[in-house]
Amino acid sequence: MENSILVESIRYPAVCQGCGAEAEWCGVQALVGEVLRWDVESTCPTCGYALAVCGGDLPEELRGRLLSEHGQARLRRVAPPPRNAATMRVLWAELGIGLDGVRAVLEQVLTGLYSGTLPETELLARKLRASGIEATASRTAD
Numbered sequence: 001m002e003n004s005i006l007v008e009s010i011r012y013p014a015v016c017q018g019c020g021a022e023a024e025w026c027g028v029q030a031l032v033g034e035v036l037r038w039d040v041e042s043t044c045p046t047c048g049y050a051l052a053v054c055g056g057d058l059p060e061e062l063r064g065r066l067l068s069e070h071g072q073a074r075l076r077r078v079a080p081p082p083r084n085a086a087t088m089r090v091l092w093a094e095l096g097i098g099l100d101g102v103r104a105v106l107e108q109v110l111t112g113l114y115s116g117t118l119p120e121t122e123l124l125a126r127k128l129r130a131s132g133i134e135a136t137a138s139r140t141a142d
């Protein structure tokens with residue numbers, strides 16, 4: 001099992017829920033070993049109101065901010081031998097989607113089109129590598 005920590009973070013201005021002044025928010029998505037985590041926190045410089053949110057699924061808003069700031073990362077399987085059944089088992093277990101969805105994702109992985117945030121794609125790459133399937137996640141240039 002791979003235990004390294006991978007973190008993507010972003011800072012952005014948003015209105016303080018305490019006083020309405022503009023406060024800076026910090027959002028983080030991290031891959032810790034094989035667990036994805038996220039949190040968002042802010043402390044208002046005007047009134048001191050502090051808020052931290054975490055747990056559950058990554059909010060779409062934060063995911064969108066991370067993707068637009070850092071760009072997408074792509075999951076790629078490193079060449080043969082073809083182990084499509086084993087790859088599909090890992091994807092199915094990790095993504096919790098139906099068989100048709102898994103087939104579509106496999107196709108995207110094989111063609112280098114499957115993308116997400118870097119922590120998300122690195123998690124899948126780690127799970128694949130743990131099953132003996134060489135895979136990499138890397139940020140796209142564009």
Ligand SMILES: [Zn+2]
Pocket residue numbers: 016017018019020021023044045046047048049
């Ligand atoms: Zn405030």
